[in-house]
Amino acid sequence: MINRRTILTAALAAVAAPLVTQAARAQAGMSRITAYAFAFPALDGGAISLADYTGHPLMIVNTASLCGYTPQYAGLQELWTEFHGRGLMIIGVPSNDFGGQEPGGSSEIAATAQHQYGVTFPIAAKAVVNGPNAHPFYKWAAAARPRDVPRWNFHKYLIGRDGYIAEVFASAVEPSDTRVKTAIARTLAET
Incomplete structure (x- = not known):
């Protein structure tokens, strides 16, 4: 009973x-896995290992050479110039996922980013950033923030010192936007 x-x-x-x-x-x-677990093949060969920047804020941006947002390269370079000395790392990740706006190879990507816009921050080799074939970093980011996946070129993930996504900025948000600069300053101030 x-x-x-x-x-x-x-x-x-x-x-x-x-x-x-x-x-x-x-x-x-x-x-849990952090952003520092990932690496990107570099545009000029070798690898960009995010583990090399453990404890530093990162901004990962999917880029394209033929997009209406391509002039944001200049704003990203300004962020790099302003904040890199304080620890910010910016990495551009060229992608042809949206509108076929990154059709070229490494030399064409370098011509746009480095020669036309004067970019000195690291640029990865072209990668898939959306869907089942996405680069592992982008799969990780999509799992962490499923409502904040890239919907177009120049989508910005800001990773905090702890290795997790601190903020996400849509393509239309310019790198010079006060919200972006404030978020970067906040992540740099974290201990």
Whole structure:
């Protein structure tokens, strides 16, 4: 015969199990993968390992040479000039995902970014940033912020010193926007 105590114990166990699982997930979250786990092939060969910038804020931007937002390269270079000395790393990730606006190879990408806009921050080799074939960093970012995935070129992820996404800025938000500069300053001030 089942008594009241057995029923209560079973009910409490059923209610507590999901809470224990949530607590375990939260504790496991402390060791979740961060942005620093990823690397991009560099435009000029070699690799851009985000682990080399552990503890530094990162801005990862998917770029394109033939986009209406391409002049944002100049604004990104201004951010680089202003904040790099304080620890900010910017990485441009050329992608042909949106409107086929990055059709060229490495030399064409370099001509636009480095020669036309004077970019001195690292540029990755062309990568897929959307969908099932996306670069692992972009898959990670999409899992972390599914409502904030790139919808066009010059989508900006700001990664905090802890390696997690601190802010996301849509393509239309200029690098010189006060919101961007304030978010960068905030991540640089974190300890």
